[in-house]
Every structure is written in structure tokens, then in C-alpha cells.
Amino acid sequence: MKAKGVIVVPPTDRLIGSWLDPSHATALQHIANRPIVCHVLDALVSAGIEEAVVVTPPDVAPEIESCLAKDRPAGIETQQFIHDYSVEPAGALERVAELIGQSPTVVHRANGLLGQPIAPLLEMIDERSADMVLLVAQGTRSTERLTPASQRMLHIAEIDPAKPALGIAGVCVLAPGALRHIKAVKWSAQGLELGAMAEGLAEDGGSIHVRTVRTWRSFAGQAVDLLDMNRAVLDTLEEHATPAESDGNRFEGRVLIDPTASVTSSVICGPVIVGPGAHIADSYVGPHTAIGEDVHVECAEIERSIVLAGARIQHVGGRLVASLVGREARIFRDFSVPRAIRLQVGDGDEVALC
Numbered sequence: 001m002k003a004k005g006v007i008v009v010p011p012t013d014r015l016i017g018s019w020l021d022p023s024h025a026t027a028l029q030h031i032a033n034r035p036i037v038c039h040v041l042d043a044l045v046s047a048g049i050e051e052a053v054v055v056t057p058p059d060v061a062p063e064i065e066s067c068l069a070k071d072r073p074a075g076i077e078t079q080q081f082i083h084d085y086s087v088e089p090a091g092a093l094e095r096v097a098e099l100i101g102q103s104p105t106v107v108h109r110a111n112g113l114l115g116q117p118i119a120p121l122l123e124m125i126d127e128r129s130a131d132m133v134l135l136v137a138q139g140t141r142s143t144e145r146l147t148p149a150s151q152r153m154l155h156i157a158e159i160d161p162a163k164p165a166l167g168i169a170g171v172c173v174l175a176p177g178a179l180r181h182i183k184a185v186k187w188s189a190q191g192l193e194l195g196a197m198a199e200g201l202a203e204d205g206g207s208i209h210v211r212t213v214r215t216w217r218s219f220a221g222q223a224v225d226l227l228d229m230n231r232a233v234l235d236t237l238e239e240h241a242t243p244a245e246s247d248g249n250r251f252e253g254r255v256l257i258d259p260t261a262s263v264t265s266s267v268i269c270g271p272v273i274v275g276p277g278a279h280i281a282d283s284y285v286g287p288h289t290a291i292g293e294d295v296h297v298e299c300a301e302i303e304r305s306i307v308l309a310g311a312r313i314q315h316v317g318g319r320l321v322a323s324l325v326g327r328e329a330r331i332f333r334d335f336s337v338p339r340a341i342r343l344q345v346g347d348g349d350e351v352a353l354c
Contacts, residue, residue, distance in 0.1 A: 007110045010057075031233050048122075051078075103176060105178070112170040130209035134211070234272070261291075292307055305323040
């Protein structure tokens with residue numbers, strides 16, 4: 001029986017910050033030039049999943065629907081289930097279970113990515129006759145924490161008590177029909193609380209297998225997390241034919257340049273992705289950088305960064321590192337006198353002058 005997916009968009013999915021996409025939905029922020037939720041769908045497709053239900057709060061439903069229609073990867077069909085998480089959480093899960101039927105199910109938060117393939121986790125459902133495979137990682141940021149009581153109930157021991165506490169990764173795997181039997185349901189800022197689901201199943205006599213995973217990365221507003229996810233995705237960039245080193249260019253490593261982009265007199269060291277209509281001239285673009293659609297980079301150096309659509313970076317005196325540049329933003333050197341630093345900084349933004 002083929003598995004199906006349930007993707008949960010966090011309920012408090014509106015953030016404030018001028019560098020964010022206009023939608024301000026965490027699941028729609030771009031890494032490697034695509035929304036996070038689309039990378040989640042990629043992971044499900046890689047596991048052989050062909051159908052998924054996307055559980056979405058009403059306030060971000062239009063943006064999620066538009067994203068899925070435009071950027072959903074081939075090989076998977078999605079159905080949006082809109083639900084106000086403050087109302088009848090158990091009832092919502094029951095309706096999702098009806099859509100899933102008796103298929104094995106991967107529940108995956110829409111704003112995070114697992115650092116390993118999902119397919120082997122599905123195999124564990126059959127091999128161990130478990131009702132649920134719950135994933136935990138030590139030191140996981142921006143996710144649920146396991147209380148001592150939860151650890152005792154689920155028979156989990158700390159991997160290393162000297163390190164940060166165990167956290168629940170935002171992915172779990174459920175046996176056929178198990179979703180229908182989960183009664184203990186809670187919604188948090190991260191979405192559906194997988195720990196509460198596991199505890200409810202355990203109390204009802206269900207079999208829970210706990211698996212330690214290397215990495216779970218999620219984004220809830222911290223720039224460092226978004227950059228970390230961007231790096232991880234670019235590290236998986238497939239080998240492509242190295243672009244011809246014409247127009248005074250030099251390319252190293254895995255470099256993916258859209259056919260409609262132009263690069264002249266520049267050095268690009270991968271992994272790097274350059275989006276449609278981008279223009280790069282007399283510049284250096286270093287590893288783990290995503291250059292978005294219609295971005296203009298001229299006489300600048302940048303690495304380990306995300307530059308969103310329509311931004312312009314010109315004649316910057318120093319190298320931009322670990323930076324987030326928002327849509328239509330402009331970063332440039334002003335040669336007028338008197339010389340001074342002139343900034344336009346929004347609420348909550350951060351500027352580091354080195």
C-alpha cells in the first residue's frame with residue numbers, strides 16, 4: 001500500500017521582517033530559490049509518495065494554494081485542508097484521517113527539513129510492526145522539547161545529558177489507520193504537536209518506535225536557521241554540466257545557472273544557484289549562495305547568502321557573508337560627499353557594520 005503525506009503549516013505563520021517574502025509565511029520562505037514547502041514535497045516524492053494533504057490555517061491559505069499551484073514538484077498531487085487550529089483540533093485530525101484513508105502516513109511540518117531520506121523510515125513501520133515512528137534529535141532548535149515525563153513514557157534516554165535537551169523532529173511516520181486512533185492532539189506555534197500524538201498512542205496501547213536522527217532544521221523566524229537550511233539544500237545540488245567559461249568567467253564546483261540569466265567577468269564557486277533573469281557582472285559569488293529571480297549583482301562579492309527576487313547589489317566595498325537580502329532590496333556604495341553611513345532599517349532588522 002502506497003504511503004501518503006500530511007504536511008502541516010504552522011498556525012502562527014506570520015512574521016515581521018522587511019527581508020521576508022511579502023506573504024510572511026515561514027513555509028513560503030525561499031531556500032535554494034524555492035519555497036521551503038516545495039522542498040518538503042521533494043522529500044516526499046523521493047520517498048515514493050504521490051499524494052499529500054496540506055493542512056493550512058485560513059490566514060495563509062491563499063498564499064499556500066498559489067505556491068502549490070505554481071511550484072509543486074512533478075510526481076505528487078496535493079489537496080489543501082483549511083482549518084482554524086484554535087477550533088476542534090481532534091476533529092480536524094479526524095477529517096484529515098478520512099482523506100488519508102488506510103494508507104501509511106508521513107506527517108511533516110511545512111517549515112522544516114529532515115537531514116536524511118524518509119523512505120527508510122517508512123520501511124521501519126513494516127519491519128517493527130510499530131504504530132508510529134517518532135524522530136528525535138539532540139540540540140534541535142525551534143521545535144518541541146521532550147519533557148522528562150514524556151521521555152519516561154516513550155522509553156527515551158538522553159543521548160548525552162551534557163548537551164542540549166532532546167527535541168522532536170517535525171516528521172513522524174504512522175502505520176495504516178493509526179491516524180484515526182489518535183485522540184490526544186495539541187497545536188503549538190510549530191504546528192501539530194507530534195509528542196502529544198505519540199503520548200496519546202502510547203496511552204492507548206499503541207506501539208511507538210523512537211528513532212534518533214542526525215538533523216532536523218526548521219525556520220520560525222531566525223535568519224541563521226534559514227541560512228542553514230539553504231546551505232543544506234545546496235549541498236544536495238545535483239551535478240550539472242559546468243557552464244562554459246566564456247565572457248571572462250570562472251566556475252568551480254556545482255553551479256546551476258538558469259538559461260535566462262547572464263554572467264560576465266565573474267567568479268562563481270559552488271554550490272551556487274542563479275535564478276531566471278539574474279544578472280551578475282564583475283563579481284564573486286561564493287559557496288552556499290542562492291541568487292533569486294531578476295537579481296542584479298555588479299562589482300560585489302557575496303557568499304553563504306540568500307538574495308531574493310529583484311534585489312540589486314552594486315559596488316559593495318566589502319564581501320557580504322551569511323546575509324539575507326529581501327525582495328527588491330538595494331545594497332550599494334554611495335560615492336557622494338560628505339562620506340557617511342546612511343541606512344534605512346525596518347523594525348526588528350539587524351545591521352552589522354564590520
